[in-house]
Amino acid sequence: MKNAPALSSRSEYAINLMRRRIIDGQSEPGSLLAEVAVARELGMSRVPVREALFLLERDGLVEFSETGRAFVKDLSPQDFEELFTLRLALEPLAARLAAPQLKKDASLLEKNISITQRAKSVKDVTRLDLEFHEIILDASGNTRLLKLWQSMRGEMELWLGRLHRSHHLQTQGTLSETADAHAAIVNCFKTQTPAACERLMREHILGWREWLPLL
């Protein structure tokens, strides 16, 4: 038809494009994502678009009405509180489970920190921060735990993106503080017990929450 779908499959292409548009705020929260309109714009049929919308709903970036229409998710402060509550429940657990593995090999975390220290934009640091945490979830060895966390990641990116666009968070302090806090966590993994790692991660998440504008 029109433009060649770059990535492996069309639905994957549709997912990535819509995902970015939603997180970057190009798609208005609450706006309708009609299958035909999206399909025509992306140069494909409704079928892969439909599939993409299903997967984006799983990631919390899209929500369906009772009659099956897809809308760009409009997160509320309460939604964010829910996400925070779940991070606080899942991440310290993941840190404890991952501790034995990360004590042996924390190279991925260290590499992430080293890149973070050189990062310049808030956007990059946000992404690297999430990746740091995801490395830990992955190292926990609990595939379901990882998947649950990943299912919330999109919503967190969405929330943080909107926050950055509206509030212009002060970047100077947070950039280095993020790397420092992460370095402390890595040190804990290398020298302390799993229970200690769990406690530190809990404090880290609590601190992260304190940081954000209350809105």
Place this chain on the structure above:
Amino acid sequence: MKNAPALSSRSEYAINLMRRRIIDGQSEPGSLLAEVAVARELGMSRVPVREALFLLERDGLVEFSETGRAFVKDLSPQDFEELFTLRLALEPLAARLAAPQLKKDASLLEKNISITQRAKSVKDVTRLDLEFHEIILDASGNTRLLKLWQSMRGEMELWLGRLHRSHHLQTQGTLSETADAHAAIVNCFKTQTPAACERLMREHILGWREWLPLL
């Protein structure tokens, strides 16, 4: 409790049927669920079947190969351990969050217990047990917490179903013990603090784990 698109009839029908077949063990673990075959058997086209398979994957009853073929999930003991770990993380939290609400009104829980006391089959008690817990998750007021739990429910039913079929659990003791334990939890909600409810729920989940054959 509506999710995703309307699923007015056909895809919903397909979901319910396949779901039951998988949990009841009529569909062999690891067997292929080819879209054409299922569609022809259920008297519909591939489209609603395809949608049903996607949603069943979200519920952990189906898994896709890299090339997109759907198979009946084959749970391993490790899978069950993961589920247990997550229940232990999420349910005590839910109990604490739900405590204020349930202190005011525990009628749904009490009704569930009353039905459980009169239940005869292990199958019924298993279902009522899960419903009891889901009532608490629902009362927590955290919609994401509830959804995460629901996404694991299918796998738990699947595991328990296979367990019952292979081990013939002794039913006499567990039937009444389930109702008794649940009654104690309700009493805790009505008279104790949220933190106490959280601790009791943790003990309850740990006890539940002890019960099951190790396999």
Place this chain on the structure above:
DNA sequence: GTTCTTCATAATGTATACCGTTTCAAGATT
């Protein structure tokens, strides 16, 4: 002005058809 009705439009639900890829077993090769 407000509420109810109507109805064209728009959107999803579903079916069918085509195409490319994967699969797997029969046959070839060593």
Place this chain on the structure above:
DNA sequence: AATCTTGAAACGGTATACATTATGAAGAAC
């Protein structure tokens, strides 16, 4: 016997077409 080919059948990815329902604005009734 074990391994490597190979090709037809099976299967999923996608497009298109049709069916059904929801939506929302314009008009009717009060």
